[in-house]
Amino acid sequence: xxxxxxxxxxxxxxLDGKDYFLTDVTVSPDDRIVVEIDHAEGVxxxxxxxxxxxxxxxxxRDEEDYELEVGSxxxxxxxxxxxxxxxxxxxxxxxxxxxxxxxIGTLKEATPEHFTVTVEEKVKPEGAKRPKIxxxxxxxxxxxxxxxxxxxxxx
Numbered sequence: 001x002x003x004x005x006x007x008x009x010x011x012x013x014x015l016d017g018k019d020y021f022l023t024d025v026t027v028s029p030d031d032r033i034v035v036e037i038d039h040a041e042g043v044x045x046x047x048x049x050x051x052x053x054x055x056x057x058x059x060x061r062d063e064e065d066y067e068l069e070v071g072s073x074x075x076x077x078x079x080x081x082x083x084x085x086x087x088x089x090x091x092x093x094x095x096x097x098x099x100x101x102x103x104i105g106t107l108k109e110a111t112p113e114h115f116t117v118t119v120e121e122k123v124k125p126e127g128a129k130r131p132k133i134x135x136x137x138x139x140x141x142x143x144x145x146x147x148x149x150x151x152x153x154x155x
Contacts (some may be wrong), residue, residue, distance in 0.1 A: 002031050002066055007055065011035050014054045016021040020047065023073040023080045031066035036080075037071045043072035078147035085110035085148070091116060092151040098144055104151055105138070114141045115148070 008025045015022055015037065024036040037043060037051065052070040059066065079085055088107050095103045095117055105119035116139045124131040 001029060001063055002027050002033060002059065006035055007059075009034065010055045011051065011060050014051050021083045022082065023084060031064055033066055033068045033137045035068070035070045037070070038073040038084060038087075048072070075120070075150055075152065078149045082110065084110060085115050088150060092153060093142070093148055094151040096146045097140070098146055103138065106150075108137060114139050116140075 004025055004027045007027060008022065011022050011025060019041075020037045020039045020043070022036070023038050024034070026034045033055075035051065035055065037048070048070045052068055055068060055070070059068075073080065073084065079088070080116050085107065089110055091107055093105065093107045095105070097103070103117060105117040105120055107115065108118045109116040116137050118135050120133050121136055122131040123134045
């Protein structure tokens with residue numbers, strides 16, 4: 001079986017000095033290799049092809065047969081690395097907490113320890129006839145959520 005760390009090291013070697021970053025590398029027991037990369041402005045197919053050829057040139061098909069897929073992390077996929085949080089600050093996100101609560105808001109901040117999402121809530125002030133919408137910041141550590149992903153709206 002091909003070692004995941006070898007593939008990860010090869011991908012990071014190609015990514016060195018580029019604005020792309022690695023989000024995930026998986027190797028299945030039947031040697032199906034999936035490498036996911038991301039970029040603040042999107043991933044170009046030509047770069048995926050170039051990375052794929054780079055990895056293929058350094059793995060020996062005579063030693064082990066494998067299937068290699070290189071692609072982008074995907075717009076609807078959960079964030080896997082801090083850099084994805086960082087490039088999406090100011091963007092709408094969907095968060096699913098470990099307790100099962102789903103929130104939609106704007107990613108306000110991302111640090112190595114936690115991230116903050118601004119959500120809108122209806123609050124009825126005392127004595128008011130109607131509720132009004134107020135913004136509230138919620139801060140989570142990364143282990144408090146099942147996932148965070150870009151929230152795609154069609155407005």
